[in-house]
Amino acid sequence: MIGYVIRRLFHTVLVVFAISLLIFFSIRLTGDPVSVMLSAGEPSKEAIAQLKANLGLDKPLYVQYFIFLKGLVMFDFGESFRSGGPVIDLIMDKAGATLALAVGGILVSIVIAIPVGILSAVKRGTFVDFFGRVFSLMGISFPNFWLGIMLILIFAVNLKWLPSSGFDGPQNLILPSITLGMILSGILARLVRSSMLEVMNQQYISTAKSKGISDWAVIIKHAFRNALLPTVTFIGLQFGSLLGGAVIVEQIFSWPGIGRLIIDAINQRDYPVVQGGVIFLSIIMVFVNLVVDLSYSLIDPRIKSGGSGHA
Amino acid sequence: MTSLQPQEQIHQKEMDVLPKKSHIRSFWKFIKKNPAGFIGMLLVILSVAAALLSQWIAPFEPTKASLSSRLVPPSWADENGESAFLLGTDQVGRDLLSRIIYGTRISLMVGFLGVLISMVIGTILGLVSGYFGKWLDDFIMRIADIQLAFPFILFAIVIMSVLGTGIWKIIIILGLTYWVGFARLIRGQVISLKEQEYIQAARAIGGTQFRIIRKHILPNVLSSILVLGTMYIAEFILLEASLTFLGLGVDPTIPSWGGMLADSRNYVTTAWWTATFPGIAIMLTVLGFNLLGDWLRDRFDPNMKV
Numbered sequence: 001m002i003g004y005v006i007r008r009l010f011h012t013v014l015v016v017f018a019i020s021l022l023i024f025f026s027i028r029l030t031g032d033p034v035s036v037m038l039s040a041g042e043p044s045k046e047a048i049a050q051l052k053a054n055l056g057l058d059k060p061l062y063v064q065y066f067i068f069l070k071g072l073v074m075f076d077f078g079e080s081f082r083s084g085g086p087v088i089d090l091i092m093d094k095a096g097a098t099l100a101l102a103v104g105g106i107l108v109s110i111v112i113a114i115p116v117g118i119l120s121a122v123k124r125g126t127f128v129d130f131f132g133r134v135f136s137l138m139g140i141s142f143p144n145f146w147l148g149i150m151l152i153l154i155f156a157v158n159l160k161w162l163p164s165s166g167f168d169g170p171q172n173l174i175l176p177s178i179t180l181g182m183i184l185s186g187i188l189a190r191l192v193r194s195s196m197l198e199v200m201n202q203q204y205i206s207t208a209k210s211k212g213i214s215d216w217a218v219i220i221k222h223a224f225r226n227a228l229l230p231t232v233t234f235i236g237l238q239f240g241s242l243l244g245g246a247v248i249v250e251q252i253f254s255w256p257g258i259g260r261l262i263i264d265a266i267n268q269r270d271y272p273v274v275q276g277g278v279i280f281l282s283i284i285m286v287f288v289n290l291v292v293d294l295s296y297s298l299i300d301p302r303i304k305s306g307g308s309g310h311a
Numbered sequence: 312m313t314s315l316q317p318q319e320q321i322h323q324k325e326m327d328v329l330p331k332k333s334h335i336r337s338f339w340k341f342i343k344k345n346p347a348g349f350i351g352m353l354l355v356i357l358s359v360a361a362a363l364l365s366q367w368i369a370p371f372e373p374t375k376a377s378l379s380s381r382l383v384p385p386s387w388a389d390e391n392g393e394s395a396f397l398l399g400t401d402q403v404g405r406d407l408l409s410r411i412i413y414g415t416r417i418s419l420m421v422g423f424l425g426v427l428i429s430m431v432i433g434t435i436l437g438l439v440s441g442y443f444g445k446w447l448d449d450f451i452m453r454i455a456d457i458q459l460a461f462p463f464i465l466f467a468i469v470i471m472s473v474l475g476t477g478i479w480k481i482i483i484i485l486g487l488t489y490w491v492g493f494a495r496l497i498r499g500q501v502i503s504l505k506e507q508e509y510i511q512a513a514r515a516i517g518g519t520q521f522r523i524i525r526k527h528i529l530p531n532v533l534s535s536i537l538v539l540g541t542m543y544i545a546e547f548i549l550l551e552a553s554l555t556f557l558g559l560g561v562d563p564t565i566p567s568w569g570g571m572l573a574d575s576r577n578y579v580t581t582a583w584w585t586a587t588f589p590g591i592a593i594m595l596t597v598l599g600f601n602l603l604g605d606w607l608r609d610r611f612d613p614n615m616k617v
Contacts, residue, residue, distance in 0.1 A: 014453075
């Protein structure tokens with residue numbers, strides 16, 4: 001077990017390192033941000049040199065990367081080109097909104113996907129199953145930003161039930177959460193269905209049924225409990241793509257989260273904020289995956305025992 | 312040569328016995344058995360046709376603006392009955408239907424070419440990784456792990472914000488990041504295939520490694536490649552539309568579905584059609600590829616985990 005944890009931790013560090021490398025160098029692909037920052041008018045050579053020195057861009061690339069990496073370890077992402085304040089403060093300011101949105105999205109997907117998946121599996125081959133499968137297929141075929149626009153059109157513009165944007169209270173969270181949770185619910189319903197089907201073929205289900213336990217008790221207590229494990233793992237592993245999706249959803253609903261911060265920073269050519277925001281989201285995602293993996297191995301001892309399996 | 316003739320004659324006789332209309336009948340049987348797969352195929356054919364024939368079937372120039380016909384509602388929803396546009400016009404008076412038809416080109420181009428690139432890279436790396444194993448396998452799979460740990464959309468946002476918009480940039484970025492799925496799938500299959508007796512036999516009679524891979528391994532993994540490729544086309548179309556919607560994808564001057572939805576954002580309250588129809592186009596196309604992919608998987612590779 002300890003060996004597995006150490007291996008897994010090492011892998012996490014490696015991934016974070018690779019992500020930092022990737023982002024650092026891809027942002028510098030097109031040359032220096034200074035020319036972009038001073039693009040208005042004809043900057044003098046002195047002005048360029050001055051700005052470069054201020055931003056530390058006159059140093060060799062590997063030194064810049066080292067400084068960047070050192071900052072990363074201390075959660076110091078540098079200063080915003082625009083506001084001059086520390087990037088981490090900007091991010092922390094918005095982190096709560098993004099977290100609320102992500103949790104809302106997960107809740108929506110669970111509330112929708114688990115009943116749909118269970119019903120689909122239990123009523124396999126019937127109309128219920130057909131509708132369940134159509135639903136999950138639609139879920140992955142919708143562009144989520146379009147769903148967001150349509151929800152605004154229906155519930156905010158026409159029915160005037162819910163606000164289309166803003167951050168005043170829980171009612172603001174409803175439409176964005178549905179938008180974000182919908183895609184995940186499509187995939188999740190598929191997964192719940194297939195893991196339920198797998199579990200329901202096991203002998204202990206037949207045993208429980210033959211003991212005379214009512215159908216639904218068997219389904220919920222015996223089958224679903226065992227199908228829950230892959231479901232929970234999956235939700236954890238999808239957290240990352242949820243954060244990615246949040247970037248778009250925040251844009252549609254003017255939700256003041258990290259995604260919106262990143263997109264605004266892109267439009268203002270504020271590279272440290274883009275860089276910091278993306279790395280922050282990636283690190284969160286990598287660590288959520290780590291926690292899910294480790295807790296999974298605690299719950300299900302089969303994982304840590306086999307050294308041969310891909311750990 | 313002559314010894315083959317009797318057999319051919321028998322074959323011919325069997326053909327005569329079969330009813331003449333068997334093609335139509337078997338096609339009908341196929342539809343009844345796989346309605347979802349058929350719908351998927353139909354949607355895919357429809358979108359490919361729209362892309363190939365857009366020049367001829369689009370009723371108007373997709374880029375021709377006309378201030379006098381700004382935000383005209385669809386002809387069937389127009390109370391004044393003056394609208395000449397089946398799906399209405401956008402904020403600068405361009406015909407939505409024509410733009411949607413032309414937009415198919417962008418979506419399918421990104422889907423097909425992006426998948427082609429990732430498929431070629433992924434297949435080669437998967438074959439190499441699975442067949443040769445050892446440190447090469449470790450190395451390739453470690454890179455794959457790292458790529459999987461990083462949400463694509465964030466990566467694309469960073470790269471596109473630096474490089475600027477452009478359809479080729481999107482295609483290349485998608486191709487270079489999504490090879491992992493192909494590589495993992497193929498690696499797994501190659502590892503199990505490698506131990507099969509016929510592969511060992513081919514090796515024993517002195518088949519070169521390149522020949523074994525090409526003649527014996529590749530044909531066996533082709534169906535899985537096809538299934539995953541179809542599903543990735545659907546995903547790529549969605550990703551391109553999302554990026555373009557954010558202003559980080561295809562050039563905004565080119566008619567594309569994501570770009571149309573981005574334009575529509577400011578007019579949702581007054582002109583519902585600008586936001587509705589491009590989204591329906593995306594949904595139907597993506598649904599088509601997903602249905603087709605599902606059907607192909609059930610047909611060729613029911614155990615495949617995609």
